[in-house]
Amino acid sequence: MIDTDVVERVLASALAHGADFAEIYAEDKRSTSAGYDDGRVEQLTSGRDRGAGIRVIAGERTGFAHTADLTADALLHAAGVAAAAAGKGSGARATALGPPSASSDRAVVIPDGIGKDRKVALLARADEAARAAGSEIVQVSAGYGDSRKHVLVANTDGVLATDTQTRVLFRVSTVASGDSGMQTGYESFGRTGGFEAFDQVDVADMAATAAQRAITKLGARPTPSGSMPVVIAKGTGGVLFHEACGHGLEADHIAKGASVYAGKVGELVASPLVTLVDDGTMGDEWGTLAIDDEGNPTRRNVLIKDGVLTDYMWDLLRARKDARRSSGNGRRQSYRHLPMVRMTNTFVLAGNDDPDDIIATTANGVYVKMLGGGSVNTATGDFVFGMTEAYLIENGRITEPLREGNLIGNGPQVLRDIDMLGDDFAMGSPGTCGKDGQGVPVGTGQPTLRVAALTVGGTAA
Amino acid sequence: MTDVRAGGDADHLASLASSVISRARPDEQVEAYVAQGGETEVRVYKGDVEHFVSAQSEGIGIRVIVDGRTGFAYAGTLAADAIEEVLAEARDNVAYGTVDDHAALAMPDGVAVTPQSLWSDDLAELATEDKIELAKELERLTVAGDPRIRIDDANYADGWSITATATSTGVDTTSRENGCYVTVSALADEGDETQSGYGYSVGRRPDEIDLDKAATLAVERATRLLGATKPPSGRVDIVLDPMVTASFLSLIGGTLSGEAVVKGRSLFRERIGDQIAAPGMTLVDDPTNPEAYTASETDGEGLATRRNVLIADGTLQQFCHSTYSARRAGATPTGNGVRGGFAGTPGAGAIALSLVPGHLDQEALIAMVDDGVLIQSVTGLHSGVNPVSGDFSAGASGLLVKGGTLAGPVREFTIASTLQRMLLDVAAIGSDIDWLPSNAAGMSLVIRDVTVSGT
Structure with missing residues (x-):
């Protein structure tokens, strides 16, 4: 994408005025998306994004500039802007660039090599299957997306890394209509990899699932309010940990004392049943990356072991300040954004309980089959997450479907209140994690589990 | 470049x-x-x-x-x-x-x-x-x-x-x-x-x-939440802070998108002329108002923006139309084409929403409430509100209201109702209009009979 001698010149010029560190992140991305709605292919979109962001650090100050032009002149200009913004530090010289790390591309079938007609055909298949699920289905929308991004990261510590990242995504949403009004259903699938992912999944099955969710909710009763036991199905509940503690374990929040987990390494912060891992190397999961967006190889990081906090997640900036290595968690939305500490695939390991027993031993409560998004205030630990498919548990049995609503809890308290953990495990739907205005793809996962008490945000007494 | x-x-x-x-x-x-x-x-x-x-x-x-x-x-x-x-x-x-x-x-x-x-x-x-x-x-x-x-x-x-x-x-x-x-x-x-x-x-x-x-x-x-506890569950009146009202109006604006209407995803399709909100409530989308943060001369399709009254005295008047949604609905484009940037095509939606303000400040609105909560902030609107079914559930923090005055701080609870009911349950609109960095302006709002879920 950029010749190594140009990279070296740009990095050297970024340090010329006394800064301590400089970095180039360049990307060239092509994407295709197709939307199907209301029985029609609405449009096929082709996109191209290409450019480089240059970060210069001097002391505590970071300067950043970016350009959509990858010529040497434009890169040198951006380096000058970033260096001026960073100002003077203690001064450093660039370490010679090492040999480029090997690119890794998980894609077997490159999406650009697949005819647009085959992508559009997936959408029509999903639409047909969703409508066939029941006469209650009155609207279907489906989306297909693929992207393939070539990345180059180089810095004055001598890092030179390149990577090719390919992702495919498919989603279906449905509307069902009945006497009780309208209800919606959703299902999605995403992989870090190529078009071969569609050999693993039939979009018609996804569509039927999304349709059934909407139809089931037509008969839903008002969700209860108040504090009660909540059982969360395997796979879907990873977002609970993403919000209840994942964000609070990001070293940037820790450094500012804006996390309830600051200063707690070595302490029991969760039920001893809980072992929490963030793993950017995991197969073809949605949050998987060979290198993070600062050029560091991703890793499997154990954050909580048997309830004890073992470590936080680190990017380069926070790791430099603490004189340690990055954990491979420096990520950014694009070349136009500064990297920061982000999760990859975050999940809780399986426990020993039979999932059926977890429900059978819950006298009364809520069973959540599918969670939606969530959010957290890391400073207080208070977090919410939405239920998009949930049922009442009465006398140890799953009974009636419930309308949508949020659950609310406090991270440290909820982690302690996990009292049963299933021996099953699944990763959940592809997610986009938002932080400081940037979105990055993340994965989550967990076994079936029970929280002894969570506040359910419905309207029923 | x-x-x-x-x-x-x-x-x-x-x-x-x-x-x-x-x-x-x-x-x-x-x-x-x-x-x-x-x-x-x-x-x-x-x-x-x-x-x-x-x-x-x-x-x-x-x-x-x-x-x-x-x-x-x-x-x-x-x-x-x-x-x-x-x-x-x-x-x-x-x-x-x-x-x-x-x-x-x-x-x-x-x-x-x-x-x-x-x-x-x-x-x-x-x-x-x-x-x-x-x-x-x-x-x-x-x-x-x-x-x-x-x-x-x-x-x-x-x-x-x-x-x-x-x-x-x-x-x-x-x-x-x-x-x-x-x-x-x-x-x-x-x-x-x-x-x-x-x-x-x-x-x-x-x-x-x-x-x-x-x-x-x-x-x-930040300081007034120190010492906050979890409130008891029950049905109470809530007073929304201007920032919260702005988020609520943005959600309502989404249900009035012409595109949602023609594709059968709006709660209010086929409801023009019906009373969908409390009498006295008038909702306007007006990007020609220079005070609006999102004021603009033209919409995302290049048409002149205009002042559109969406709800007048509680009665639904019209939807926000792009060229496409207007053609399908047999309506006139209202200058409401919205686009997020060069990477997408325009949809239809509100650009600069505001309620016509009332005459009372927040203190006077609080004085109207005997048992309730002043909602300072909400979270999880993206996860707990379904604009198609209308189900509304949000995490919240704020201050209790007892006998018309502010009492202790509360947090880690939810407020829940439906968008349809909340519009009809609006009891008072504040005079404290604030033009926020959003497609909707804020002001204090009293909504009756909302479920608080806490202890």
Whole structure:
């Protein structure tokens, strides 16, 4: 994408005025998306994004500039802007660039090599299957997306890394209509990899699932309010940990004392049943990356072991300040954004309980089959997450479907209140994690589990 | 990359757009949307700059419609070879679209643009050091506001954009605007407890930024939550703070999108002429109001914006239409084409919503409530509100209201109802209108009979 001698010149010029560190992140991305709605292919979109962001650090100050032009002149200009913004530090010289790390591309079938007609055909298949699920289905929308991004990261510590990242995504949403009004259903699938992912999944099955969710909710009763036991199905509940503690374990929040987990390494912060891992190397999961967006190889990081906090997640900036290595968690939305500490695939390991027993031993409560998004205030630990498919548990049995609503809890308290953990495990739907205005793809996962008490945000007494 | 100076060159973008559409073939409708923009972001922490971001971007999106089929492509550059590729890709994509007789680009409709001053030379020329000083001063003022306060981050940000929209159907417009804002996240500590509060101020010119207001908001919102407990569950009246009302109105605006209506996803389809809100409630979408943060002369399709009354005295009047949704609904476009940037095509939606304010300030509204909660902030609107079914459930924090006065702070609870009921249960609208960085203005609002779920 950029010749190594140009990279070296740009990095050297970024340090010329006394800064301590400089970095180039360049990307060239092509994407295709197709939307199907209301029985029609609405449009096929082709996109191209290409450019480089240059970060210069001097002391505590970071300067950043970016350009959509990858010529040497434009890169040198951006380096000058970033260096001026960073100002003077203690001064450093660039370490010679090492040999480029090997690119890794998980894609077997490159999406650009697949005819647009085959992508559009997936959408029509999903639409047909969703409508066939029941006469209650009155609207279907489906989306297909693929992207393939070539990345180059180089810095004055001598890092030179390149990577090719390919992702495919498919989603279906449905509307069902009945006497009780309208209800919606959703299902999605995403992989870090190529078009071969569609050999693993039939979009018609996804569509039927999304349709059934909407139809089931037509008969839903008002969700209860108040504090009660909540059982969360395997796979879907990873977002609970993403919000209840994942964000609070990001070293940037820790450094500012804006996390309830600051200063707690070595302490029991969760039920001893809980072992929490963030793993950017995991197969073809949605949050998987060979290198993070600062050029560091991703890793499997154990954050909580048997309830004890073992470590936080680190990017380069926070790791430099603490004189340690990055954990491979420096990520950014694009070349136009500064990297920061982000999760990859975050999940809780399986426990020993039979999932059926977890429900059978819950006298009364809520069973959540599918969670939606969530959010957290890391400073207080208070977090919410939405239920998009949930049922009442009465006398140890799953009974009636419930309308949508949020659950609310406090991270440290909820982690302690996990009292049963299933021996099953699944990763959940592809997610986009938002932080400081940037979105990055993340994965989550967990076994079936029970929280002894969570506040359910419905309207029923 | 084109050499972009701050403020850019609208004429240059207009000529790029018109050169694309001049190549439309006789059977094609072609739209070119060309944009350039830039932003500065300064984050200060403990008296020093933590980061300084200087960003500029540009791009083009081209939409082609042939016999009812639509194709679209975009690129994040205005290089000549890239524009060539975008036009070719958009044309290629047409073949895969399904015929939709209502698909069409905007046509000039004779509605005149309401001229507005959306550009400030003072802001465009503001020196870097002055921007840094604004953020530093904001941090100082916030810390000085209360001994229990420390800072998470204090920020100054500004942005400018120029766009040109041209279609082979006769639309040819440009826009140019800039604006700036400051935000601060404060943390208040007492014993082992920490609470957070957020403050902001926005302006079109640097001298409209009110640092004291931003600092006071953040300090007050963080410190008054110290000692917060979980409230008991039950049905009570709530008073929404202006920031919360703005979020609520944005959700309502989404249900009044013409596109949601024609695709059968709106709660209020086929309800024009019905009473859907409390009498006395009038909801207006008016991007021609210069006070609105999202004020604009033209919409995302290049049509003049206009003042549209969506709900009058509780009765639903009309929806927000783009060219497409209007054609399908058999209605007139209302200048409500909205687009997120050059990478997407326009949808239909509200641009600058506001309720017609009432006559009472927040204190007087609180005095109307015997047993309730003042809602200072909400979370999880994206996860707990379904705009199709209308189910509403949000995490909240705020202050109890007892006998018409504020009592102790509360947190970690939810408020729940449905959008349909909440509109009908609005009991009073405040006079304290605040133009927030959002597509809706805020003011205090009293809503009766909402379920609080706590202990």
